Amino acid sequence: MSSMGIAIAATGLSLVLIFFWMISLSMRKQRLEAERKAREVAYRKAMQKAREQERKERKFKAETGHIPTILFLAKEAERENIKEALYWYDKAAKLDNITGMYGVVRLAERMREDVILREQANFWRVAIAGVEGDVEAKFATGKALVFGRGVEKNLHKGHQLIEEAANDGCIAAMLHMGEWQLSPENMAGHGADALYWFMKAAEKDSADGKIQVGLCHLNGIGVEMNMVKGCYWLERAAESGNAEAMYHAGDAWKNTGKTGNAIAYIWLFLSASLGFEPARTLRDEVASNIGVDVVVGLQSLAKPLQRKLASGMVKKHSIIRALNKVYKREVYFPSDSELPEDGFIGSQESAQSQDDAFGLGFQPDIVPRTEGAGTLTSPSKEVLDFTQNFLQPQTLNKPHS
Template structure:
């Protein structure tokens, strides 16, 4: 990545130092760059304030980040030079909060509103997402999506400039296509501010080089910035239901397809889910799979991987193929610890179908992982194994512990299992009809039919 800045023939005071600072950024010498920017600031250079503020905000080349120092520099640029991008930066830092900067939505919104009224689309996007009032949100979101200048493909950006100033051209010709695509994918489904970009929990920030490039990309102004995200939010407004509005699936689908056209994996996934569930459209698993595959090709959304695996697992829209399902579920859990995916893998290994060898040990491991991630039925599966001695040594204490985990997570079958343990006196050697009845009642309320019969049996024993 390179910031291209050409000095005028007759530069203003501080411009030479600004130019030298930018040269040091291009060489990733951020400490040296900061020294030049601070010299330039002493000459009264407007954009040296922004560049220095970005370095303090990011902490690149420094021992620690210093958001309060960054805010003071951005405020100076806003006050002394009426720099509207500086207004946006102050606004987003206060809206989201940062180290040493107390979060204040009203204060941050006031700063961003000034920038938005001056035409800064990043500020408009953040305001559109922040407002809970439907009309206010729509007002700003629609202004951003007006930048969608290509009805049949990706938005044509043209040259990209930092801070919206044509003096600072952002050249990414030497950046690997994989990195550019990764950043674009992330920004097409998530509203990423400079503050969010710098948080360590953002997946893309695991690579420092990518994070540096992404920060400068976020600080640039281009037509495609946040358009797909705003289209997603407009879709969500139409699809949500509250006391005043019913879902408008036609409008929601229209805007989801707009976002999908602009490279949003979340847009593709959301369309697939509407078809899979039959929400606002006729249920169509084939169509759902097509949209899930589009989202998968774009990347960046692990849930897509699970949805494809789930269709293969159940044979919905495709011929059932547990081997293919297992491939996608495994890919999912390699990305994130997902209880549902682990649970499905457990059932596949337990049944051993479609070319997948039966493997009780792997099934147990997957059920245990699923239970750790909050899947009640998986805890119940393990409880049943220990109670009956299925492929494990019979252990009523462990059976009780696993049933209890599933029962407390609301699984009716686990609640039934606990009831049988207390009824039979299988754990600690004592029959406890009261506790058995307690768990059978909970299981019955949860819809497990056999529990109703057991309630009658306990009542007979009480007589």
């Protein structure tokens, strides 16, 4: 073979080798690209799996009450899914987180057509006020939870908030706690605990609290039954012009002892004059037992007292001391140990304060006399003359200038 043939053969072989090399290089490049793509796919899958795992873990933490995670998910969802964001904000709010409460209220403003959400937002507005220190709002929040108003019913948490409000000085919450202790629904309730809360309200000068303390003593709820103490508390509430307290005081005194009906009539007359309907029937029943003449005398005693109550000028214990003096009742005033936080005058009151009831200088014979087994007779002329001026301004002791 000539040298030219050899050269041609060598060139052809070189071309073949180059061709195969290029094919090999192309295949290697394709393989590397495929491997790269496979790695990217695997990486993306791994990252997606990691993100899904992270989201699952984050959701688990949120569902189990981790507040920062709950708020993170709420904020994240707020961009694209308001309902999901609302779910998380509501969850945070129910865990007493104020940011969650504000979140529910804010999203409710964007979904005004949702009536149920609007009610929930109203609930959380009140709850926010309670968290920020408004004890009345805290009490309202607790009641809403107890009765399921604008929020899912939660008795335990509701009463917990109400008790907190009561301890913070909310009188309505104190009364609620006392009533709850007596409620048939409260299997763990105790009369002593009810009396404790009613007494707390009474110490805050609540007429309703005093009424309940009085009824507890009269009925032996949480304390030994004691009419004298029960009537004291009812009359303390009655002195503030509370018609219901006057009614209960009258009912308690009815048919007790020689002068019980006289005292009962005075309180029932005052209660009825304030429009408390149950007192009218009981007043007339008592009147039928004591006679017209005695009723006239008692009315002349009660009417000036009615005007005094209407003026709001009745001092603490004034009526009680007056009735004690006039009807020679057993004297009771709470001791300091019974009322550690209140300014009521204790049982150590001086004889002068007892005798100076209303500054009138009562005499023993200013009430209808009794004969026999407690039967009331007509009042004397002196009694009627005195009662015509009972509690008139000129009879009151005036301070020296």
